[in-house]
Amino acid sequence: MKPRLARYLPILTWGRHYDRSALTNDLVAAVIVTIMLIPQSLAYALLAGLPAEAGIYASIAPILLYAIFGTSRALAVGPVAVVSLLTATAVGQVAEQGTAGYAIAALTLAGLSGSFLLLLGVFRLGFLANFLSHPVIAGFITASGILIATSQLGHIFGIEAGGHTLIEMIVALLSHLGETNPITLVIGIAATAFLFWVRKGLKPLLRSFGAGPLLADIVTKAGPVAAVLVTTLAVWAFGLQARGVSVVGEVPQALPPLTLPSVAPDLLRQLVIPAILISIIGFVESISVAQTLAAKKRQRIDPNQELIGLGAANLGAAFTGGYPVTGGFARSVVNFDAGAETPAAGAFTAIGLAIAALVLTPLIYYLPIATLAATIVVAVLSLVDFSILKKTWSYSHTDFAAVAVTILLTLGLGVEIGVACGVILSVALHLYKTSKPHVAEVGLVPGTNHFRNISRHAVQTDPHVLTLRVDESLYFVNARFLEDLIQDRVTEKGALRHVVLMCSAVNEIDYSALESLEAINHRLRDMGVGLHLSEVKGPVMDRLKTTHLLHELNGQIFLSQYDAWKALTEPGKIVA
Amino acid sequence: MKPRLARYLPILTWGRHYDRSALTNDLVAAVIVTIMLIPQSLAYALLAGLPAEAGIYASIAPILLYAIFGTSRALAVGPVAVVSLLTATAVGQVAEQGTAGYAIAALTLAGLSGSFLLLLGVFRLGFLANFLSHPVIAGFITASGILIATSQLGHIFGIEAGGHTLIEMIVALLSHLGETNPITLVIGIAATAFLFWVRKGLKPLLRSFGAGPLLADIVTKAGPVAAVLVTTLAVWAFGLQARGVSVVGEVPQALPPLTLPSVAPDLLRQLVIPAILISIIGFVESISVAQTLAAKKRQRIDPNQELIGLGAANLGAAFTGGYPVTGGFARSVVNFDAGAETPAAGAFTAIGLAIAALVLTPLIYYLPIATLAATIVVAVLSLVDFSILKKTWSYSHTDFAAVAVTILLTLGLGVEIGVACGVILSVALHLYKTSKPHVAEVGLVPGTNHFRNISRHAVQTDPHVLTLRVDESLYFVNARFLEDLIQDRVTEKGALRHVVLMCSAVNEIDYSALESLEAINHRLRDMGVGLHLSEVKGPVMDRLKTTHLLHELNGQIFLSQYDAWKALTEPGKIVA
Known part of the structure; x- marks a missing residue:
């Protein structure tokens, strides 16, 4: 008491x-x-x-x-x-x-x-x-x-x-x-x-x-x-x-x-x-x-x-x-x-x-x-x-937009409208940013177990395997983005046999994203391409275990991306 | 053309x-x-x-x-x-x-x-x-x-x-x-x-x-x-x-x-x-x-x-x-x-x-x-x-709430209000979830370079070092949460000398979160505690480099969490 x-x-x-x-x-x-x-x-x-x-x-x-x-x-x-x-x-x-x-x-x-x-x-x-x-x-x-x-x-x-x-x-x-x-x-x-x-x-x-x-x-x-x-x-x-x-x-x-x-x-x-x-x-x-x-x-x-x-x-x-x-x-x-x-x-x-x-x-x-x-x-x-304008401009244009709109609307339309629009804009800009997450195609850094962005590093890849690292939680705002992205990449690459989603930065998969993954899985199966997941976090995996996705997955779940690489690539095909 | x-x-x-x-x-x-x-x-x-x-x-x-x-x-x-x-x-x-x-x-x-x-x-x-x-x-x-x-x-x-x-x-x-x-x-x-x-x-x-x-x-x-x-x-x-x-x-x-x-x-x-x-x-x-x-x-x-x-x-x-x-x-x-x-x-x-x-x-x-x-x-x-109700209930209660509210309001108040409220609720629930991100205190898995949640695994820790892994991008909705959390943890632990934020799942740090990190940095300095960052992602680091935070940081940036561990812990103090 x-x-x-x-x-x-x-x-x-x-x-x-x-x-x-x-x-x-x-x-x-x-x-x-x-x-x-x-x-x-x-x-x-x-x-x-x-x-x-x-x-x-x-x-x-x-x-x-x-x-x-x-x-x-x-x-x-x-x-x-x-x-x-x-x-x-x-x-x-x-x-x-x-x-x-x-x-x-x-x-x-x-x-x-x-x-x-x-x-x-x-x-x-x-x-x-x-x-x-x-x-x-x-x-x-x-x-x-x-x-x-x-x-x-x-x-x-x-x-x-x-x-x-x-x-x-x-x-x-x-x-x-x-x-x-x-x-x-x-x-x-x-x-x-x-x-x-x-x-x-x-x-x-x-x-x-x-x-x-x-x-x-x-x-x-x-x-x-x-x-x-x-x-x-x-x-x-x-x-x-x-x-x-x-x-x-x-x-x-x-x-x-x-x-x-x-x-x-x-x-x-x-x-x-x-x-x-x-x-x-x-x-x-x-x-x-x-x-x-x-x-x-x-x-x-x-x-x-x-x-x-x-x-x-x-x-x-x-x-x-x-x-x-x-x-x-x-x-x-x-x-x-x-x-x-x-x-x-x-x-x-x-x-x-x-x-x-x-x-x-x-x-x-x-x-x-x-x-x-x-x-x-x-x-x-x-x-x-006003230094906040300069500071946010150099750090992030979306934050700058939030400051500028709030200042202009507060001065021009009054305090209540100004702050309300500022809040709405911040939320909208955040959702917009997460709606188009950073997705990197990764490859193996030679001589290591590490995988890095192919456009930033000299890495090995296999034309039959596409590995994508998604740097964002998957939820309804970006679920369809992922569907579009994978469909685009797969239709571009004729020789493809496997798609691996590396999930080390995926903190959540909501129900919309789960359904998108199921749709991606079905579509890839229709195209004869396997869908694999690697480095899925504990709490995310706990949830996925309750779903059909894992049973119907047209591919495997790998603990590490290196395991996926070893299992899916063919030594003769690897391109440095 | x-x-x-x-x-x-x-x-x-x-x-x-x-x-x-x-x-x-x-x-x-x-x-x-x-x-x-x-x-x-x-x-x-x-x-x-x-x-x-x-x-x-x-x-x-x-x-x-x-x-x-x-x-x-x-x-x-x-x-x-x-x-x-x-x-x-x-x-x-x-x-x-x-x-x-x-x-x-x-x-x-x-x-x-x-x-x-x-x-x-x-x-x-x-x-x-x-x-x-x-x-x-x-x-x-x-x-x-x-x-x-x-x-x-x-x-x-x-x-x-x-x-x-x-x-x-x-x-x-x-x-x-x-x-x-x-x-x-x-x-x-x-x-x-x-x-x-x-x-x-x-x-x-x-x-x-x-x-x-x-x-x-x-x-x-x-x-x-x-x-x-x-x-x-x-x-x-x-x-x-x-x-x-x-x-x-x-x-x-x-x-x-x-x-x-x-x-x-x-x-x-x-x-x-x-x-x-x-x-x-x-x-x-x-x-x-x-x-x-x-x-x-x-x-x-x-x-x-x-x-x-x-x-x-x-x-x-x-x-x-x-x-x-x-x-x-x-x-x-x-x-x-x-x-x-x-x-x-x-x-x-x-x-x-x-x-x-x-x-x-x-x-x-x-x-x-x-x-x-x-x-x-x-x-x-x-x-x-109606199976969507059962499916979402077993997967995620917030998704269930979105379905249930949309169905009830559409039936009870009409199609337009129903779908509008469903959209607003989905956004609000997503923001609510990210406003209280999963933060794990991590320790070293003995004999490896890996760090895991201390409440899920048997790991080594040091009473002078608190390592927190934040499983979410840091942005305005959760920036203050992090401030509160760190202040709470630090005031609880008298012996603390170092706080390490492990950023492997932090896909973005917006300007609000940057200011929160600056505030955390100042407050920890006032308490005589160092603030360190580890495993910061490339795009996030590119941004941080343009800011004062890195110059004023009352601690260091470590490429890997293991580097941080080696530098900050004292072998005699480690608790298994």
Whole structure:
């Protein structure tokens, strides 16, 4: 009983050994992460089209729940850029920004996403996330980064703009450009420039002044806080709000409220597909971070338990005024680097954010939206990485096609269509590749027992024997290919008496391929040619033994290709 | 220039060597096939919901066009049962049976299907048909046979009935059962029983009376003609039409008319998916027959040219009052057995049918619909074969699942949904299987250079070295599986210093898997464990050489697993 419970509640494992040293380390990490999270949470809520406080709320209960159910010791859960964009897209289709319906739809999306993740975890279906190939993810993240950065330009110029595709966004920006608020633009550009400098120039500078790497890192991560403080003070001191600078405004000074997601069937139906998409993309992002960090300490991540942890976190967000969350890359790395030892660090971060929600919220009344937009732009531009195009091009053109299509469609038709087409294309390209497997005609390397491709090596062959090595599992997508190929080769070669299929790389023969082999066997028999198999793997042979093929085989099964060669060739006929 | 033209016009190849003996053989075959085709064509047109003559028309131009463009010497093209059912389903959704719109929709379906097949052929995309796995086809054909036979029961009882799913059909039959016409029922049952007896009992009887196999076969195939003659005469002689027996009625005494398919965008949009489905199912049926017959004479079938041949045949049907056609199994076998040597036999069959359309049509006025229904029932029940369930169950449960789902959904929700779900399920199950590949931990078989699964064989291992043989290509669907697996194994084994991946069955490493290997490499390095690869295949290695992985590899690449073993193990530590 105990181990089973501990599997579903990882807190029981690490909680038993929790000590003073771990407590100290976790507290330090929590303070650093809290400072980093406050501006980030506000900004991402804005990106999702929600009031700023939703970002803070989405960081409190989810962090606590993940600390109980999650397996990663360092993962920091909360709002992240890509999921916030996906939320804005999904919720924008069912409700108007700024309405109560919009906030409820966001809660509902978190609730659906949490339920879906929990289901996947309980039924151990985490492998479904594997359908997102790395090229599709990379292309999607790059395109999302561009979309997110573009979506924030309106806030930096102080104009209204919208749109879900790159072209829509650019058109909206250009058509409102005349309404630019110069003061907002100055704040936005200054904040952006400052944050870029903090990211690129400050750390080396601090190091050259003799600061330790950890201190340099913390100061760098506090850059957004400094930008927030300075611009907020400027707006307050110079009364810039009266001159058209948009500010965050009134934020309730309270702990996260208790909220209820909607159960209206219509709304649920409209949000279920986006919720699945958000869940899977969020899970993939989160698990990659978790595994990378866990490996550094030789710890184990259980992907299915991670689904349960993230599911609980999202359900938490749904009932406490939040919106969909996941494990974020930047914050988790900060948490890890700052020395977090257990998920308790997350719990302390949650407490820190709860205090901020209670105490600091009045102070952000004058915080300019443009500063938050600058925070987002600088954060997401690090996601944009076109090098994946070059890398995949040089490695494999099909992977390149998946990246290119995902980027183009995400930018051109929106995030949901982009990622869906990327996934479909990856699967289709994989099936296409395996539909035309590499088949080598092989011959004997003189003086050895080895058989190699006749077009790559100098080998011996016999005009009466055709030996084909198929470098792929045989299944329905390529079964007919093999039929065609053998029929072609055999009709070409008049003198042929034996065909040997060398199966060393055949990991599976499904029922379609079995029937194709039976058809090949019958057809070769009609032509007076024998069909032989060599080097069939154990599990494949176990299956074949249950079939008629072996009894009806118009030839033999050889353990090794060399046995086949000795039995079928005639010494006088061998051609070197 | 010549060989290229000959590739697209196979008639240029066989036409040049056409002689008297081939002519005689082709003429004999054509006479036999013509006799068989007349009742069959009328019956299938009825099944498709079209006037009886459409079946004859659909056999004339298509056969001629296939004779010019097709590569099979024996394939007989025309209306077939499954495609007729698919036509009835598709056209029934857009028009009412018996209206002019219905006939035009059927022509349009043939036009779309022909265009799609031509496109596939010209762009050499015939491999797309491979997505129909053998279990899905077998399940689909069996379920279609049941649906077709059930759909004909109404005609045998002389009542109106309809429906596209088994339940709908049964409900419609039962609710009209009180309206049964007793004379129609007698004709229908007598014809069905007679035809069953001809199929099962007549041939052995004739053989026991000393008839040759060919003669016995021809007499057997003429059974439907006898049933047609006798029942038609009975209706005419006893005036049964006045007593409620439905007959074929007036059929125009003419050559196939020149017709035009519709180009209304709405209709095209509604028919395009059914047209694709019909094309692919028809192509799969046709190519299997063509290849089986070609193999018997060591001839070659070009699948892409077959697409062009069938495309031309369907376009021919669209412009001459027909409906979608394909190569039929029964008629092609009869053609082949009767000695057809070239596609000219098909051309002579077309002439025979044209004469029938001109001369015989008045004679079929009194042909009872019930007789045609009996012909269909007896023909399609030979398609029903549940043994595929047993065969796939004993071979592979995933293939069984594909068959069972296809049969149930085809019967329960109709042909289009049934086959679509079957295809999707096959692909999903294949991806699922490859998402969790077989990974064996291997050790050295003492006294050899061979490495085998430690759980199947008595082998030597070293606690510092973990050797894993992955029996699957590495690609995005299983990339993360490998990451999880290695992380699990390594965190379990404290003493581990080296992980060796034995890649003898890895036929591909895609970009996602490459990144997973890089992640595994980094994580193992963080844990102080080396990552080594052995027995990497040539084409895979060629690709890996272009990447960073090889430079950053925290270990070595070994040509053989034995080399890896010698280099990494310490003789004192080896455990037998």
